[in-house]
Amino acid sequence: MADLNLNELHDTEFPLPEQMHGNVAITSLSKLYNWSRRSSMWPLLFGLACCAIEMIGTAASRFDFSRFGMEVMRATPRQSDLMIVSGTVTKKMVVPIVRLYNQMPEPKYVMAMGACASGGGPFKEGYNVVSGIDKYLPVDVYVPGCPPTPQALLHGLITLQKKIDGQSLANLDDVPWYGVGPSEPTPIPILGPDIIDPRQMDTIRRQAELAALGQPIGLRALPDVPVYKPKPKKAVAAAAVVEEVVVDEEDAARVMELRQAALARKRAYDASKS
Numbered sequence: 001m002a003d004l005n006l007n008e009l010h011d012t013e014f015p016l017p018e019q020m021h022g023n024v025a026i027t028s029l030s031k032l033y034n035w036s037r038r039s040s041m042w043p044l045l046f047g048l049a050c051c052a053i054e055m056i057g058t059a060a061s062r063f064d065f066s067r068f069g070m071e072v073m074r075a076t077p078r079q080s081d082l083m084i085v086s087g088t089v090t091k092k093m094v095v096p097i098v099r100l101y102n103q104m105p106e107p108k109y110v111m112a113m114g115a116c117a118s119g120g121g122p123f124k125e126g127y128n129v130v131s132g133i134d135k136y137l138p139v140d141v142y143v144p145g146c147p148p149t150p151q152a153l154l155h156g157l158i159t160l161q162k163k164i165d166g167q168s169l170a171n172l173d174d175v176p177w178y179g180v181g182p183s184e185p186t187p188i189p190i191l192g193p194d195i196i197d198p199r200q201m202d203t204i205r206r207q208a209e210l211a212a213l214g215q216p217i218g219l220r221a222l223p224d225v226p227v228y229k230p231k232p233k234k235a236v237a238a239a240a241v242v243e244e245v246v247v248d249e250e251d252a253a254r255v256m257e258l259r260q261a262a263l264a265r266k267r268a269y270d271a272s273k274s
């Protein structure tokens with residue numbers, strides 16, 4: 001378990017006596033919220049191919065991702081907030097992967113580990129392989145390599161932590177899972193003679209009609225699958241509300257005054273130290 005470092009949490013221009021730095025932090029709600037989430041990511045316990053061995057190596061004692069609060073790999077999507085897609089995604093496997101992703105609660109993140117998960121890797125365009133999990137799920141971090149080393153995976157995890165640190169509760173587009181109502185599930189692909197994405201149904205139907213008429217259908221005519229992102233419903237609602245808020249100018253001036261005074265105190269304090 002990582003040590004608690006209050007300096008990481010300190011996030012204000014208000015001065016804090018040096019002797020209190022180890023015990024007290026003045027911070028924002030966003031910072032505290034992001035810090036707690038990113039320090040306790042629970043990855044979903046599954047692996048797909050050779051990359052999974054490197055992931056297991058990363059969890060073991062030599063590299064040990066418990067240092068990032070990530071050691072609790074859960075064997076159920078209901079308790080996981082990170083999906084590490086580690087290995088070759090076959091057309092047969094992408095169906096349960098999307099189903100598992102839908103079963104994970106928000107907020108949730110996806111990491112594509114290795115060349116196969118990122119774009120098909122050495123098996124790209126193989127008859128049974130998906131050319132990248134991002135055709136179906138919104139990927140937050142790509143970890144390159146075949147396979148990526150444990151160091152590369154750790155770097156990917158740290159990158160994800162930085163991404164979470166950059167999210168703000170004040171910007172609801174950053175945290176769309178606080179939208180009104182449940183988020184829309186990602187359509188689960190259908191495995192027939194080939195994989196079918198329900199989002200491409202209209203195009204497939206049109207092509208079937210053209211084929212029935214004996215006309216060319218264009219083998220590569222399928223459009224790219226749009227990457228699903230949950231809609232920031234609440235953000236839209238909040239933006240509408242914000243327009244109606246009337247700012248009290250006297251209050252605003254008073255807040256600005258207090259802020260200036262605090263900044264002046266901080267500068268004086270800093271100057272007295274140097």
Ligand code: SF4
Pocket residue numbers: 049050051052086087088113114115116117121122145146147148
């Ligand atoms: S990227 Fe390389 S190591 Fe990883 S699953 Fe594919 S072939 Fe295996």
